[in-house]
Amino acid sequence: MTPSFLLVLVPLLPLLAAIATVIGGRRLGARAHLPAVVGIAAAAVVALSLLVVTARSRGNAETPRPIDVVAPLWQWATVEDAYAPASDSHAAVPGTAVGEDAYSARPFSISIALRLDPLTATMLVIITSVGLLVAIYSIGYMHDDPGYPRFFALVAMFVFSMSMLVAASNFLLVYVFWEAVGACSYLLIGFWFQKPEAAKAAKKAFLVNRIGDFGLAVGVFLLWLTYGTLDFHDTFSPDGTILPGILGQTRLADVSGYVGGIVGTAICLLLLLAACGKSAQLPLHVWLPDAMEGPTPASALIHAATMVTAGVYLVARSAPLFMACPGALVTVSIIGTTTALVAALIGTVQNDLKRVLAYSTISQLGYMFACLGTGTLLGFTAAIFHLLTHAFFKALLFLGAGSVMHSMGGVIDMRRFGGLRKLMPITATTFLIGSLALAGIAPFAGFFSKDEILASLHSKGWPDVHHSAENEHHALIPDLPSTRSRSGAMHDVGYRGVSGDNDHSNSKKASALVGLDALNQPAVWKTLFWMALVTAGLTAFYTFRAVFMTFTGPLRIPDEAGDHAHESPSVMTTPLLILAIPATLIGFVLFTTEGLAHFLAATPSFTAPSIVETATASVFHWDLAIQGTLAAALGIVIAAVGHLGRRSDGPQLERWLGPIRPFLENRMFIDQLYAAVIVKPIEAVAFLAAIFDRSFIDRSVRFFAHLPLALGSVVRRLQSGVLQRYALAGVIGVLAIIVFLAWRL
């Protein structure tokens, strides 16, 4: 049982489960969940064992040694001599010269290869474990649904696609499964396709994701043009030379292995566009709130815990590329922080429980992007850390919301029910745990990850403070290949691309690029930090607003629930209880042992010299923790003032907002803006095109269709059915031929 074999098993088992469900789902009937649950459970066990294997192979060494196991399965396609860079490409794209041999003509080979490294192992565990709990939960939630087998087939298919996405060792393969998870998401959002809202939401999600996928496609093309390969890992050419992969050890070890400048920034921004689409960041966030039309377990799995984090994964995986482009990094942070703040603001006035959670998801994903953009090892690990904790507590919250919805007869409007804590104690308790984790209250999971995020932002905003703090702990990180001073490192990488350009037009663009790079100022970072801190407070507010409105105050039950309002069955509450454990403990455990940070540091992507040299000792920032907790506490207090107890049914708080309220309730009119700016013009063009199509193209086609008819109606008269006329025609023809030949002779 080699690691690579186990690695193949993780996606394979859900795939087999999906196929089995598709084939035998109808026959299994009410037991159609069995293949999916068993397959995902087995995959979860394998993923856990893989995590252990990876962690052991890291050993006890303090120095981050890259760990990766690549399992090449087969060659998908090979085109010989596809990559033949022009001779002056070195001048045009500086910093690409890893070795002259590497840039000779090479084949375009797409290898189906899976990789195992700490990042992949972590993601696999998240995907399969949350997937398993959601699948179990769905047994109760989805029972008696006519599409019961279809749901489980899709869930298993999604787990397969997502595992492949995080395990793929090739950008093209990543793209394939990027689309695959998008397809699964589309199918699950539109699961109840009879509902027009669901069908519309699915269409919207699909179309908005198209934009991001377009960015990924172009980004992949640019990557191929720039690096001549799409593999993450190093490969060997037939004559034994190493072809450095984009994230391979060879290129990572080379300080000038990554392209900066315009091309590098373009690649990074395109990848960021893809990530924005999938992870619902501004300005492509509009699909996620509508995606809540899907079944709640699917929302929990795909639109909260796993798929939407694919963007975070992609940026983290491409960290060395981003490190070469400081402008792109700042853009990541700015987008992330802005999204976090905007989504949190909108979330404060939503009355739909699932929408609150959806905006919360967008906001938390914005957090992750914010700290990814810091470009420090702390930032990257913090993002993955928050991804991990968020996956658990947000899945917990969603499943809790699903439980409420289940017992309320499908009603999810918080104004129509309240005081449910007596009615559904388990759901209330676990939901409260999840809310505490989300709000960032110690010692729940979210507190620690949010603290790290704030710390990473703070370290960029106030570099001097951290510089000194870091010096104290420098002894802990020996043998760093620190070749240049930290403060100048990133600018240096960025400017190499610019200085290599002698072309006039390029230098103009370069000046624009400097403008993007110029955002990399402590002042900007300070602003971002304060925005993040405000977001923390808002997060706590809307979370507890939801808790208070739903679970406190006098008991109110909507008519739809009837007499069936009750605590959910144990098959639904058990996953809630299980998820509550990591939501409570995982942050504390991983933070205090620093296990995750050290583990993730061994990911090849994070071992680039430019990242390693940003490593700092993890310290607990008391000041930041206090600030974060204060913000959260303030938010909770305001929520309590507005909604606790009897006031839970009154919109007193909203009244305070005054004119901002309709602005926020309408989601800042972003959907309307898109409708006016993008959809309406396209519709107008489509209308004109339709007129053109009907009046010109259709008519010309009909004309050509009528032409033979008209000709035929003339010639048809010859078909009189009188035999002798036919004979006469034949004789005339023969005579004509004879006359023609005689004339020729």
Add this chain to the structure above:
Amino acid sequence: MTTLLLLGTSLALLQNGLVVGAILFSLGLVGILSRRNLIVMFLCAELMLQGISVSLVAWSRYHGDFGGHVLVIFVLSVAACEAAIALVFVLQAFTRTGRLDSSAWQSLRETTLDRSIDHEIPSLDTSMPSFPRLTPAGRSPDTDEQAGMQREHV
């Protein structure tokens, strides 16, 4: 007879024979294309065959070879076969339509077209055919004159 046959330039005889054959063939063709009575159409087909026979024999004479003669014998045989089968078909056609008119069969026409109908039919020649009259001699027979005149047209 023998003197006659021995005389004449061979080529001239051939050409004359071929011209006669060609005329017969062409007349048969005109008949088969225009006449509507099935029996007459077959007569015309036979006429064309006669033209062929004459041509074949002329060639045979010209080349001093029996091949043409043999071929004409075969043509005669095949014409006999053809006549037998064709007459059966004519009878079948007649039993189905009650007519010997080839234009009675128009099922092959386009569905949108009407049957082609003869709009203008020349009136029947009502004048009495003038049969030759023999000078009566001997005892007058007891035949019914009226019955004999029932068929105006033969």
Add this chain to the structure above:
Amino acid sequence: MTLFVHLFAGTGTFEFLSPGILLAVAVTCLAASLYLLLPKSGRHGKTSRRVGWLIGLITLGLFIATGQRLGNLGDEAVFLIVSLVAVVSAVATITCRSPVYAAIWFALCLAGVSGVLLVLGAQFLGVATIVVYAGAILVMFLFVLMLAQPSGLTTSDRITNEPMLSAVAGGVLLGLLSLSIGRLSAEEPLCCRPPSKAAALGAATVEKIPTESVDLLTSDQVARLGGELFGRHLVAVEAVGILLLVALIGAIAIVSNGLEGSQVETSSLHEGSRS
């Protein structure tokens, strides 16, 4: 058309007319006369038929006048008479309204044809034509007519399909045939060119055919024809015998099967019958 055959070359009768024009006139006259003679709708009485006969006779006269001289007046007279009988009665066959008359004219035509055959030196065939056609086939036709049309002339006999086009087609055909016949010359007989080496190699049987001319006009001609028929062409004779047998059986089979379905008379087939 530059290779116009000298169909009427050497006749000397119509030197002032080029053979091509003569031929065109003859063909046009033939077509015109046939058109006039064919029964058709519209006004068409005895006058037009007489005009048709007149033009037809002029045409025949043209053909006779321009025909090859056989060298002997007696021969020419005999050939002329029998071929005139054949051609004129053939014209009558196709133009006669009554099918019965047409059949009788056809019998006369057969007599003429047998005369032509005799002139051409085919004694057996001349007799056989009379016996087989006039004696057997024609009688069969008359029987069928008697069975099918006991009431005599029907409307469809008084009218023809496309008389104009048919006559023109026939005339053009005759013109083309005459052209190619006129192209024949003694120096270069078309069919007696020595076969090329490749053709000879390709077909070994070609060499077996005796190329020397035999005199057909000996007294034992019928015996030699029989020898030829049952010698070289024995297989073909057997095949024709089988064909006759098959035709016999087939005719019987069709009659007996057809009688069962004889009641299938669709009204649509009758719809034009009374018009």
